[in-house]
Amino acid sequence: MKTSNRFGGIWIFGDYRNYFRNRVTLQLIAKAKELAQKLNTQVAVIILGDQVHQYVMEYIAHGADIVIAGEHPYLKDYHVEAHTFLLSQWIEAFQPEIFIAGATSFGREFFPRLAKILNTGLSADCIALDIDPETRLLVQKTPAFGGELLADIITPETRPQMATIHPGIFKEIPHDSKKTGKVIYPEVDLLPQDRLKIIRRRPQKKYTTGIENASVVIVGGIGLGSKAAFETLFDLAGLLDAEVGATRPVILSGWTDESRLIGQTGKKISPSILISIGTSGALQYTSGIMGADTIIAINRDPNAPIFKIADLGLVGEISTFLPLLIETLRKRL
């Protein structure tokens, strides 16, 4: 849709599935509040579901000015085509100038389709957002080439300006049940027949979301030398309340499964502290950890590229250092 003066407000897709582990919607509310101040506008969270009242209250308690909630029994599960159908109509009606969603698997599937229907611009997996003070445009910072390059993307002509945002980048506003907001329940009657049927949903054994939300993550690389050495990382993780990740060569060696893969083809994480052990620092891996606040790296090779991005680099023998560290922490805790 082409821009006009009528567009206003920042919308956030309320991705409430897996609420307690997936905090991205709350993170986006916090960031959007900051942007809304610069634009002198309001923040609305849009949710679709069946009986979503509890989430409506949650989003208001976390800072949303408005919640727009569409309820229908069919919306109990996420359906891409029902979502794009309803949201494209509501966008026509309400005309938000910005619409953002978490780059979760659902967000990454339905947002591109919604942008296509609306014929508007979308950027992917942004790691920062800002408002250009002169143009009032949303500046969307997105990584490319495995984090080697950053691109500032704008959507000058069409509205809404859309972006998916990498989870874990922004800090949520603490829950405050005294906060108030406006709630709108648009009528949901006609829904398109979905051309896809979900015939089974089975919990994945290998599934861990812990890694994305952990404040401390320990990543093991092939430099650990053996599966047994890799497994001692779990002892260390227990002591530091951390999660364990792995690089691609570790997965290929069969020391752990793909769900722990950190990097360009695995998970991208932004913990407060990342402890990288026996990883050389290949780009494929480091592009997944650039969001970490502090990186501590341990490797025997002083020239390993990991030390270029580490805040603290330790050069030495992992096979003696690691047991000593675990023992010391055990005594201290």
Added chain:
Amino acid sequence: MGSKNILICIKQVLDSRTVKFDKEMKSIIRDGMEGIINPLDCVALEAALEIKNKEGANITVITMGPPQSETSLREALAFGADKAILISDPAFQGSDTLATSRVLASAIKKLDVFPDLVLCGMQTTDSETGHVGPQLSEELDLPHVFGVEEIHIENNDFIVKHPSDDGYLETIKGSLPVVLAVTHELCVIRDLPLGSLEAAFTHNNVILWDAKDLGLKEDDIGFQGSATQVLNLYAPSPKRKGELIEGNSEILLEAFMKKLDELSVLDEENENQQ
């Protein structure tokens, strides 16, 4: 049912370690660079080849890109694709995913036989958007599944599996045609058959289509047909000025524990336990 027509969208990408970019044009310099098939597009090709081996299929690969992308199409032919189409025109330069999916869709609609199955890698290693698969499905008005890690085709139906972010593996069923964006878990890529590359370069023809062939207007493609603009493209400044400590395990331990104390990791831990 006869054998299926499978269409694979591939993209030639540059090795991310050797990439250079043009500050003026805010785009990547491709001239004189060696390109490879985007790794996830190879997965899509492999999946198609497995279907072809089992029950027969007609595989077409298409790519939109500069003329040198032809080498990647040749490589796909060497792997066992039957037909290759290069969509190339200087006017396509600057296309964002909205414009790219428009161009790909117009090429797919121009094919003699509309495909039963459209496959693409879930994302590329260069711009990493993951938009083209889903946006192509909208453009073609077809259903779409993102992040597919298993494909079964039965008569005119497909059954696929993909993970959802709440920790479930979803099994999804629908009728062909469909656009599937595939991920690494789907299959392991085979080795290139010996001698096939040479044959692909000497015998097979690659069809070339430009904007005019596809009936695309200036407003639909390139910078004009794109809703997004790249304002800036830059290498992020390495913000870390780390210290490097070399020594025996005791020395390393001391430095490590000092850092943990600085970051109050262990204090927090104790609070949590109280």
